[in-house]
Amino acid sequence: xxxxxxxxxxxxxxxxxxxxxxxxxxxxxxxxxxxxxxxxxxxxxxxxxxxxxxxxxxxxxxxxxxxxxxxxxxxxxxxxxxxxxxxxxxxxxx
Numbered sequence: 001x002x003x004x005x006x007x008x009x010x011x012x013x014x015x016x017x018x019x020x021x022x023x024x025x026x027x028x029x030x031x032x033x034x035x036x037x038x039x040x041x042x043x044x045x046x047x048x049x050x051x052x053x054x055x056x057x058x059x060x061x062x063x064x065x066x067x068x069x070x071x072x073x074x075x076x077x078x079x080x081x082x083x084x085x086x087x088x089x090x091x092x093x094x
Contacts, residue, residue: 011088012083063084
């Protein structure tokens with residue numbers, strides 16, 4: 001089942017964040033607290049696991065809808081290449 005609430009803007013931001021290796025790791029305490037508040041049934045995210053958990057969720061994104069959501073916000077059409085499952089997975093897990 002696709003994830004209906006995943007926005008193209010969120011995926012673009014994820015790609016932008018992952019493309020710069022100098023960015024710090026996510027604040028896992030804040031992220032885990034937010035997930036707990038939304039009744040997250042998955043495991044607690046760690047420095048080791050968060051990338052693989054996000055990669056699994058990328059398989060459930062409605063990519064056509066996410067890219068359509070992003071169209072009004074991009075300047076150059078090539079930026080859509082950042083919002084593709086395989087591009088983001090490569091950035092996440094290599």
